[in-house]
Amino acid sequence: MKTNKGNVVNPVKIGLLGLGTVGGGTINVLKRNASEISRRAGREIQVTHAAARDITRARICDTTNITLTTNAHEVISDPDVDIVVELIGGDKLARELVMKAIANGKHVVTANKALIAKHGNEIFSEAQKQGVMVAFEAAVAGGIPIIKAIREGLAGNRIEWLAGIINGTGNFILTEMRDKGRDFHAVLADAQRLGYAEADPTFDIEGVDAAHKLTILASIAFGIPLQFDKVFMEGITNITQQDVVYAEELGYRIKHLGIASRTNKGIALRVHPTLIPERRLIANVDGVMNAVLVQGDAVGPTLYYGAGAGSEATASAVVADIVDVVRTLTSDPENRVPHLAFQPDAINNTPILSMLDVETAYYLRISATDKPGVLADITQILGKAEISIEAIIQKEPARNETAVDIIMLTHRILESQMNAAIEEIEALASINTKVMRIRVETFDN
């Protein structure tokens, strides 16, 4: 290929680590769109080396002209490789390989959210010293270019908060439960078969995967270090079909959200199931689709929507990162877009709030013995704790049952106050099971 000035330039050589769902998708997209991609990048891009645990297994891609190995170290130390694309997942071997690749002067593209969330501070610091780029668009929300949008497109804003459906598997499960009344585990098995779920699917359903992604989004939104261990996490395993139905009756949908927000006491980082008014666009993001809502002080709310998982959707982000890296190969490292959006010496340590200090509204489902005075006892506890009730529904007991469901929506209150009230309610003689609590957000500012 020739540059604008007529000079002949060599193809950029990619060494791929991992030939699974995303690795296969990346090869397919790079091959199919080779001509469009090189018109954009200004160079041809060739995958020349690839490492996989088992190179004999049938691939979902064509590996002709690619040197295959089971030893990833061969790829990261091959002098011919310009960019290492890490798609093996996990954070131990991946960390070792990425740190070595950086030390070898390779640029890195990764889709690995656990790696960036847990070791990103160290990785970016090393990359800066070595003058190489580490790009990670595919780590958050699959194919949605959310990193670029926040890091570059919204660079003029003070970001106030962001909230996202950032785990496709969890959203797929909640959607199928709502639309088809399907069993949680059957839907999870489908998500695994379709290649959406993590190698350890508890990461999807317990909120770990979403917390990895939220850690990354919060860092680039607020200019803070990556702090995965400070994210509050609650999964979707306790959500029942009843909760889905009751939420609908109240005009809400249940979504598993990652929320990062500034308060005057610090930054709140939380992942939990959330009731959202059904009129909000984000409440209508279904299946494996992801969406991130970002509130900037200048632009107001902006919403980014797209496929959050899957082979070519994620490959789309990986390839975009490769193009970005190729375009800046010859630029002065000091003048590149900073990895975490803010200049490294301008990252600050705004405190992260404890969940106890977070204020939100609540949905409560209380299973109580059907006898006079129960509701009065509950409302008295809530009143004493200064928790005002916005809506209340009491259900008829099912046939031959003595327990009734009482469903309440409250106004906003500190989590610590709600914890104390729930403890008192659970201690009542007429309450036999744990109170189900789901946080509620309306996103009206």
Ligand code: HSE
């Ligand atoms: N398991 C993840 C999800 C894959 O379901 O969203 C994409 O990160």
